[in-house]
Amino acid sequence: MSILxxxxxxxxxxxxxxxxxxxxxxxxxxxxxxxxxxEGVQAAAEAAAKLDGVSxxxxxxxxxxxYQLAEPMGALLMELANGYTHVLASAxxxxxxxxxxxxxxxxxxxxxxxxxxxxxxxxLRPIYAGNxxxxxxxxxxxxxxxxRSSAFDAVADSGSATVEAIDVVVENTQSSFVxxxxxxxxxxxxxxxxxxxxxxxxxxxxxxxxxxxxIADKLGAAVGASRAAVDAGFVPNDMQVGQTGKIVAxxxxxxxxxxxxxxxxAGMKDSKVIVxxxxxxxxxxxxxxxxxxVGDLFDILPxxxxxx
Amino acid sequence: MKILVAxxxxxxxxxxxxxxxxxxxxxxxxxxxxxxxxxxIAVEEAVRLKEKxxxxxxxxxxxxxxxxQEQLRxxxxxxxxxxxxxxxxxxxxxxxxxxxxxxxxxxxxxGLVILGKQAIDTDNNQTGQMLAALTNLPQGTxxxxxxxxxxxxxVTREIxxxxxxxxxxxxxxxxxxxxxxxxxxxKLPDIMKAKKxxxxxxxxxxxxxxxxxxxxxxxxxxxxxRKGGVKVASVDELIDKLKNEAKVL
Numbered sequence: 001m002s003i004l005x006x007x008x009x010x011x012x013x014x015x016x017x018x019x020x021x022x023x024x025x026x027x028x029x030x031x032x033x034x035x036x037x038x039e040g041v042q043a044a045a046e047a048a049a050k051l052d053g054v055s056x057x058x059x060x061x062x063x064x065x066x067y068q069l070a071e072p073m074g075a076l077l078m079e080l081a082n083g084y085t086h087v088l089a090s091a092x093x094x095x096x097x098x099x100x101x102x103x104x105x106x107x108x109x110x111x112x113x114x115x116x117x118x119x120x121x122x123x124l125r126p127i128y129a130g131n132x133x134x135x136x137x138x139x140x141x142x143x144x145x146x147x148r149s150s151a152f153d154a155v156a157d158s159g160s161a162t163v164e165a166i167d168v169v170v171e172n173t174q175s176s177f178v179x180x181x182x183x184x185x186x187x188x189x190x191x192x193x194x195x196x197x198x199x200x201x202x203x204x205x206x207x208x209x210x211x212x213x214x215i216a217d218k219l220g221a222a223v224g225a226s227r228a229a230v231d232a233g234f235v236p237n238d239m240q241v242g243q244t245g246k247i248v249a250x251x252x253x254x255x256x257x258x259x260x261x262x263x264x265x266a267g268m269k270d271s272k273v274i275v276x277x278x279x280x281x282x283x284x285x286x287x288x289x290x291x292x293x294v295g296d297l298f299d300i301l302p303x304x305x306x307x308x
Numbered sequence: 309m310k311i312l313v314a315x316x317x318x319x320x321x322x323x324x325x326x327x328x329x330x331x332x333x334x335x336x337x338x339x340x341x342x343x344x345x346x347x348x349i350a351v352e353e354a355v356r357l358k359e360k361x362x363x364x365x366x367x368x369x370x371x372x373x374x375x376x377q378e379q380l381r382x383x384x385x386x387x388x389x390x391x392x393x394x395x396x397x398x399x400x401x402x403x404x405x406x407x408x409x410x411x412x413x414x415x416x417x418x419g420l421v422i423l424g425k426q427a428i429d430t431d432n433n434q435t436g437q438m439l440a441a442l443t444n445l446p447q448g449t450x451x452x453x454x455x456x457x458x459x460x461x462x463v464t465r466e467i468x469x470x471x472x473x474x475x476x477x478x479x480x481x482x483x484x485x486x487x488x489x490x491x492x493x494x495k496l497p498d499i500m501k502a503k504k505x506x507x508x509x510x511x512x513x514x515x516x517x518x519x520x521x522x523x524x525x526x527x528x529x530x531x532x533x534r535k536g537g538v539k540v541a542s543v544d545e546l547i548d549k550l551k552n553e554a555k556v557l
């Protein structure tokens with residue numbers, strides 16, 4: 001077994017998801033190499049070399065890989081994948097964007113959002129918004145897999161892999177980066193936070209999301225939202241937790257003014273402890289909540305903040 | 309230019325699914341089916357581009373059992389000009405669908421292909437990317453804005469940290485995110501008119517594509533049930549439980 005992990009890069013730094021994907025690679029077993037591709041990614045490469053279980057970090061540092069656009073990344077992976085039995089990436093927007101291209105170029109299927117590993121060719125993945133878990137076996141010569149990072153514990157960073165530069169440079173005339181609008185936040189990243197507090201349509205408006213901020217600050221929590229809150233324009237879409245947003249599994253998830261639609265539950269029901277705060281005691285969220293508090297969030301939130 | 313839109317027939321998004329007793333799959337007998345929500349958004353975007361004068365023709369295509377023609381009729385009622393049904397009763401995985409769509413792209417030579425970013429049944433999020441790879445066309449995935457400008461298209465994509473805009477040369481493949489648009493409802497006269505619009509029916513064999521996949525479904529199970537929790541009476545009790553019982557504070 002020989003596994004290539006595509007590292008997630010965030011603003012030149014190694015994203016935390018990569019340590020979770022390496023954990024999944026360790027569960028498969030075999031040699032693990034990490035590909036760090038981008039522009040100005042030396043720091044990310046050094047961080048990747050410290051991940052436990054990694055034998056080699058391969059660095060493709062070139063302007064053509066900036067922003068990890070799908071076309072050059074697919075072509076690069078196509079060049080590098082020879083000799084590997086598995087190629088893994090996190091099921092981030094980058095992994096989802098790039099890996100199916102590699103799979104198609106190699107004429108193999110891709111396994112998306114894997115949450116369990118039963119062997120080198122047998123994997124568990126959720127379907128139907130997480131309402132069923134499929135066990136699938138791939139007989140393809142190359143397994144191309146995206147990993148749900150919240151399903152695997154991150155590996156420690158006490159390793160010391162070798163770092164080698166690779167000089168494969170592909171051409172890209174088809175796509176170019178125009179601009180980025182990233183949400184600014186001092187809070188932990190939603191995907192990796194230990195505590196998440198989310199607001200739904202019950203918050204009423206975007207201004208009221210400030211009621212969550214004070215609690216989030218006290219708990220070191222990330223702030224999320226339901227699709228209803230995003231669609232209503234209360235908060236930006238990168239805060240969305242759900243089937244079509246981010247999948248989180250924190251130690252503590254606090255759902256405020258969220259009814260608990262299937263779409264939302266798909267994104268958070270693997271949290272260790274779920275707290276629901278809702279004025280409707282019939283809301284479906286109470287069926288999955290460990291602790292439910294029925295009442296008006298506008299009374300409860302300030303009280304909760306003052307007592308934490 | 310011509311726009312090709314791919315649509316999929318899936319279980320209605322409101323339905324609570326059941327896993328079959330023998331764990332072979334999800335039970336789809338007598339379950340309400342509908343067009344995949346992301347595909348509806350794709351159709352809407354194509355029709356809007358036609359209304360803006362950017363597109364001259366919208367062709368809807370679906371791959372699946374005979375019943376998928378219902379979803380193609382829906383696409384026609386929403387404003388597509390003609391439809392193509394590639395009929396198969398086999399479980400067509402993303403790769404096979406992408407290979408078939410690549411053949412259709414080859415035949416039809418569209419300027420833009422729009423697909424949903426993922427189907428809400430398999431949750432794969434693969435087909436558009438695979439199609440782009442197989443046709444050697446650029447891709448704009450998870451689009452929340454599509455702006456055609458001459459021989460280029462600017463696609464604003466929903467990425468983990470926010471939004472990213474990229475420019476692609478046409479022809480290109482775009483997959484839709486939920487916030488791209490608000491799909492319209494089909495009106496009764498349009499539904500009647502859609503019955504007269506042309507629909508071609510072909511099979512995967514007509515395209516020389518093998519639908520069988522090397523991935524086999526061994527088992528489908530229900531996820532572990534969360535046990536019903538308790539309701540607490542006050543904020544104090546909640547904090548106490550979180551500290552002393554759940555030990556997460």
